[in-house]
Amino acid sequence: MPDTQFDVDKLELEATIGFCGQVPSGLIVHPDRQHFIYPLGSTVIIEEISDEKGPRKRKQEFLTGHTNDVSCIAVSKSGRFLASGQITYMGFKADIIIWDFERRELYCRLVLHKNNVEALAFSPNDKYLVSLGGQDDGSVVVWSIDKKDAICGSPAQVKSAGTTTCICYSNNDDNVFVTGGDCTLRVWDLDLDNRKVRATDVNMGQLKRKIKCIQMKSDDSFFYCGTTTGDIISVNVKTKLYQFDGPPKDKFSLGVTALALLKTGEVLVGAGDGTVAVVKGEKLKRVQGKQQKVHGAVTSITLRGSGHQFFVGTDKSHIYRFNYSEFSHEMIGTRHSTAVNDIIFPPGASELFLTCGKEDIRVWQTDTCDELLRIKVPNMECHAICLAQDGKTLISAWDDGKIRAFYPKTGKEMFTIHDAHNKGVTAIACASHGHSIVSGGGEGQVRVWNIINGYGPKGPAITTKLVEAMKEHKGKVTAIKITTKDKECVSSSTDGTCIVWDLERFVRKQIMFANTLFKCVCYGAEECQMITSGTDRKICYWEIFDGSMIRELEGSKSGSVNAMDISREGNQFVTGGDDKLIKVWNYNEGEVTHVGIGHSGNITKIKICPASRFIVSVSTDGAILRWKFPQRNA
Template sequence: MSNEKDDLLSGNVEDLEIKGIIGFDGTTINGLIIHPDGKHFIYPLGNKVTIHEVHTKVQYFLSGHTNTVSAIDVSRSGKYIASGQINHIGFKARVIVWDFETRRILSRHELHKVRVEAVSFSSNDAYLFSLGGRDCGSVIVWDLARGQVVCGTTVAHGIQGEASTLLSMNRRSPCFMTAGDNHLAVWSVNKEARKVNGLDVSTGKLKRSVLCMDVNERDEICYCGTATGDILKIKLNYHHDIDILMPIKLPIIVGCFTRISKKKLPVGKVDLYSLGAPEMAPSNYKLDPTVANRLIDFSEVFATAGKNSVRVWSMKTLQELLRIRVQNFSASSVIFSHDGKSILTAWNDGIIRSFTPLTGKLIYAILNAHNKGVSALATTHEGDILLSGGCEGQVRIWSVTPYRQQLVCNLTEHNAPVSAIDINKAGTEAVSASTDGTCIIWDLVRQCRRQILFGTTLFMCARYYPTDLQILTGGSDRKLSYWEVLDGSLVREIEGSQSGAINTLDISQDGSVFVTGGNDQIVKLWNYQEGITTHVGMGHSAVITSAQFSPDQKYIITASASGSIFIWNCPIKFIKNKPQEKASEESETVKEKKTETTDDHKEEVIQNLPSARSDKNGKRDQMTP
């Protein structure tokens, strides 16, 4: 025990281990690649490269980048994976070559400035071509066998625009093409002279911004998708002898194709693709920004919510079990009731909706819960009291039963949106955090304010310590603050981040550790008593919006504004207790219900939970699900 404490005080910070990642943001051009073996597909997410096995659903993660991965490619043989990243202005961007079988780094270089736009392997896996961004403007040829640079050159010159995409030839391995905004060129590598020779494509008066390219098997014709929605056909004019690397004539555009419209158009006009032609493949799917939460005493599922939907996921398979759609609205908070019989959600239309966790059937909806949208939710262990926070700054206490949802009290102390609400274990107190710079401790029995906490920050999150004697808060000042519940005094203040606000935090059930996430995109695990970071998790490519411990303390779930969900393995030394027998029995019951529903395709039987809507006055209208 003393050795662990010495390690903490000496500043030894370990990395959190990733169990799985859910999400695909689709921002990387050609970012979803099927491996030549047909059993895996590869895609980047954050600063990780994910290898997903199709049949077993097992994920492998390649870690080595320090920032968001911006380019990726797989060799024709499937032996290598290449990835490039973005970096801050003034710093070099890294390109890494991975071995697919061993998942290890073979070579790397940092020769590009700020950003790597594209990477591409030659047809015989001899070279790796990498293209820099607008701050770099150069292409680097990397020898894979020797692990060193062959040559490099500036791609765009003179009146030409910026290059943004890269394509390798099929028959001539030392040849490649670059394209971009008013830029289109053919290149060949002279390994002996360590030089790259280029030849511009003759476009005449035609000016286009090329987004993607593809070439036929004989390197005769190249097709280019453009931002204006048309497709260019280019004749490359290569000699029939593949040993002659440069075209014998100047490559030239021989056609410009557009979509054929069924309607008649005026003479001299054409109908283009309205959103351009970014890819010559089906469009990528993007997950909504999510807010993660978990089911009390049941660690095998968790829920997320975002725009238009609420989703329930399996912790074991990382697959979606249920999707509840509420079109045209966004959820700001999602929680499970403590008995696991309902999912409570807060929406920006001012309605609180409760759903069943197995079928997604609407149990009840509290209309006009808040005037400017519901921003936070919390419920007691008994489930009869529900607290909601609104964007207008009010905290409302509701008496909730399946048949009746009635407003008990309206607490109007905050002057800005309520960002978080937490209730103590006894159900007698609650704390609400607001962006007006205050946290208020409420007496739920007398329905009045007990203490108020002031800070020079926009409070974003607040949690009770398991003993209910202290409160931990975080906000825009990047500080983590310990408060005494009895008198509201500030006990300790530590720096939670060096660069961004603290958006979310959660404390483990035994109170030994807590997890934080914020605008710096870093997940941090802290020792509560020492106030020292023990572990960090890197991988998110956007602001972290939520972080939660699983009830069995084995996992940490984090979600970000990009829509990605990361599941981290909690360090073994922090896993204290086994699930109780009661929790196990409840888990088995829920499993049996889920199995029956899945196998027999029967509708869920809800006892004493009729579908109903209630407004804040307690009036109830029956609804059809």
Template sequence: MDKTAEEENIKEVEDLALISVIGFEGGTRHGLISHPDKKHIIYPMGTKVIVQNWETKKQVFQGSHSNNVSAITISCSGKYIATGETTQMGFKAPVTIWDLEEKKTFQKYEIHKMKVVAVAFSSDERLVFSLGGRDDSNVIVWDLKNMEAICGSPAVGPSSGEVTTICTPSLHSRFFLTGGNGNLRIWNIIPETRTLKFREASVGMTKRHVLCIVVDEENKHMYCGTSTGDVMKLCLNLPTHPKNDDSFNSPALLNCMALVPFSKGDNSKTVDCYHNGVRALALLSDEMMIIGAGDGQVDMVREQKKKTVKPDGIAIKNPTKPLLKRVRCTSVKAEITSLVVINEQIIVGTMSSEIYSIDLKSFQVTLAVTCHTSRIYGIAFPYNYSKVFATSGENEIRVWNTEKSQELLRIRVPNFICTVVLFSRDGKSIVSAWNNGTIQAFTPQTGKIMYVIQSAHTKGVSAMDMTSDGKKIVSGGCEGQVRVWKVSLQEQILCGALQEHRGPVSSIQIKKNDKEAVSGCTDGTCIVWDLERLVRSQIIFANTLFLCVRYYPNGCQILTTGTDHKISYWETFDGSLIRELEGSLSAPVNSIDITKDGKYLVTASNDLLVKVWKYNEGTVTHVGVGHAGVVTAARVSDDGKYLVSVSSDGAIFIWNFPHELSEDMEEIATEDQEEADKTQDSDLPGNKNGESGKREENSKKTSKKVSSKTTKK
């Protein structure tokens, strides 16, 4: 192919249209924020920033970052979003300002090293303040009007710990606050001299690790959540008029507030501190406050303003005065990383990548967003049905509604990994393979267990497929065996064990006629098995670790992917190589899927990309960008409406499949398959009319129909 043809192919590649993302980056501190319109919430997921209407649940995706989003904030008017990223050692970490209305990048600067831990806008939206991570530890002030950095300074002194949070007052645009491990500062910007001045907060002998900071509407007081489990209240001492900001005093500690014991019958007579620290704060009117703790506790508290230093029966540990009194409380049972209040609801984000909605009056908890918290291993659609799909991961199987992106069912098997999940052809069972060596079947409606094959493989089940009638299962194990099972609700019988692989079996697929199966292994072999005679029909050798193997719809060809970064086309009959495509320039290709009509294939690889290919031409038509982790699997629904991809960080991306599928190839595939099956049946041992020559001739005819199109010109 000449240069001109290559350039044309590159130009034809388009981006996949993203419908929705199931996931929430719970590890991003204060990553869940609310839009000023009180209708939308904004949060990161990998390299994407998701703007979601809280009522309709409709998602809009803001830009695409090169790396994981580590910090996010929104301006007072809601016009701009600022995000920070995490990069590798030795690289600059960019801060990007997005125009939310026009949905494009407004400005971008790369000054910090490796990671940006916090960003904030000034009240007049003129300045952006960004805070570098441990390897940077600098605070930068960026001017949006002049598109330049005004000034910067080390965020801490040589004897102080790491700075982790930043906050801006609403009435003073030239001031901002930073806090961290043993440090709490107020900063003043002098634009004329392009310098920064700071003052340490006056806290006396009190030593705290500040995790979050909020300022009241009048800019008189600031509240700091600490790792100790109490709340520090300080007087800001800002200038009375926003323009008189040349001189300012240090914030002064008023008190450290802890909880009155929840139970009146508590005999300890000591104050309560929040376990694992106060991670998030939100101020309400009438001197009320919402506190989110590291143990998942969410409290509505009121500050007790009593003159008495020591309430009756409670021993005060300096300087916990006055105390906080619980008004309402609940728990989300996971470390809280974000907390916002919108429309009489408390929206809470947790470290377990879940978002909860808590009614402000009743404190009733509702799970709003959930996802896998770790690597996802497999995807499965029911036969000819695209409205639901299932995913498998650590400890669980989850069934999702494709249109609403909501979880319908969760099947938990603690302490084990589900490596493969699939639906039976009739849709009456979910069959799964686990790393503890078992094969388990569940009901798709309730998740109730139907049957279990104990010790299906000695070192865990790594691959599996089921025949169309649901009566046989072919499984592969980490010890290298391929086993054939006859299954029913009453009994599960081992028909045979095939021992030719010398490594973990990575992928298995059964042919449409249910008489053959192909298995790929990390030992560099791919074997076609006769399921009726339980013998090897064909074997393929390659200098790669096979990761995925798939039959072409009519069964005449086999497609494989592996660590050699290639997509390989093989003849089923004699195992000869037809062609090879460069599946990825730099990474192994983990998964491959072929559409029902055989015209398109989809690949997922370690380069974080999802690609749609034309089968015959071997060219890429669309690329999906957005995953922050290794893309472990990708599947197309039978109707060709959806493309679902999953990754190692637990994210699920639902794309709009860009091509329309036809039924022509499926009809041809069925006719060819029936013709091949008749020939194969006549050639079985014991049949007097069998002729091996006819079998070979018909198989070659079937193969030529596709191979003539796929051979390189």
């Protein structure tokens, strides 16, 4: 959980790129039809829905109050309230927060469940909120919204059943709701006078199913349940009897993971293989021509109004907009679904930035946060990226030991250096003239490569040549920085050393030792000093001339400092790490001036844009956050 004991200004969060597709039903259209609501880490984001096509400036608002990842969200039928539950650490209570949507502020905080809140649902008239605890809690609790307190609770399932994972409230009755999970499906009745909630198990005979999602018909006559076996179960609410499961011979691959009911009686189905389809009739047969496939398992289907337009979220963190009549779709939102390893701005340009992670490199527009280009390399992970000074060559470091170069405008491959490092390429830097690359590997070597423009049998061709391999590090090289005149570079390593290399004679000029695993290094503005940090949580200033430490600061109270960047003027720098905090420092005073709270994953990289307008930070949960940079006169 972030350490927030700082008497300093708060860094302003301007925009986020990210949608946590792993949260079931984690994408919701507000009843006003104008806003998306979705979680990103510990933050709940309210984003205005835009019907425009092409680049657009996202209008986002942020609800912050959770101390760890948000695990579930729900919106009341009237739209007045929004509820979110979180995950926490073993042995701790997991908070539920009810938000006042109009005021965008916390209405109340409810604390009772242990470790995790699995699901939430509001009663139709905003009287109650029902919550479901996770595997280590196993209870269902009904809360009074007016009194901001628990009314009653009960074990969510019988001891012989598995974990209960989903919940759905009646559309018309404040006293009836349904829960489902692994071999458990129950209809609950709330007895307010006796402060009790009573469950009736649905009689399913010999049928055993794991329920993933539940949707109630508008007249509360019966409800549908999506299962991991790919069928949909229908249950009569009054009799609590299983009616049928369908489609009988055409089950959905990898299970039914999301459902939504249309007023026409048709059912929108999302499946684990990315299928989005419509089924109807007593046997829930697929409607011909009403089926599409999206990237990733469907985790959310949310209607906008009557359902002529609806939105789909997937576990690959994609958001799609569907037109029901044509059953066509377009992707309107995306992000990295795994850890982001690096982020860079083009030299002298703040309008774009690039990120990399598992299987791809992405180019983003800074103002609108729209993805402009994606370069995919299947089954590989990109550890680091850099751009030549002219912006025409994108160099990337990969875990298969290759250095790959691309044209940034098209994403077409320019050249590849095979077997650049035998334990993966972990750091990369490009000389300002664009004809040399310095790379670092998992085995500890720092290698210098020349890029040679020539001609081959088919016309112009680019070749590369290894100039020198410098081997002094004993551990993985974590960062490389080259001076503006290209005469020397510094490399940091997990072996506790930082080495300054002469790029003309290819020998060591200076070495710095510390009892840490160095994670990041930056040159000062005049390149006579540098700052480092790592797992010892210390920020160290070094004199390059003699390798002496001239200052040591406490960079974090908990967790390593993984990322660092210095402003162009050199009077400020920013850091981020395992404490999940962005910190802005005065370089000369060595004091923290601003702290940014927003990440829920460990921060991996951070950059100040060349115009000193923004800070962009990335983390292990795939989130990309843009902050307003607090400029300061030198």
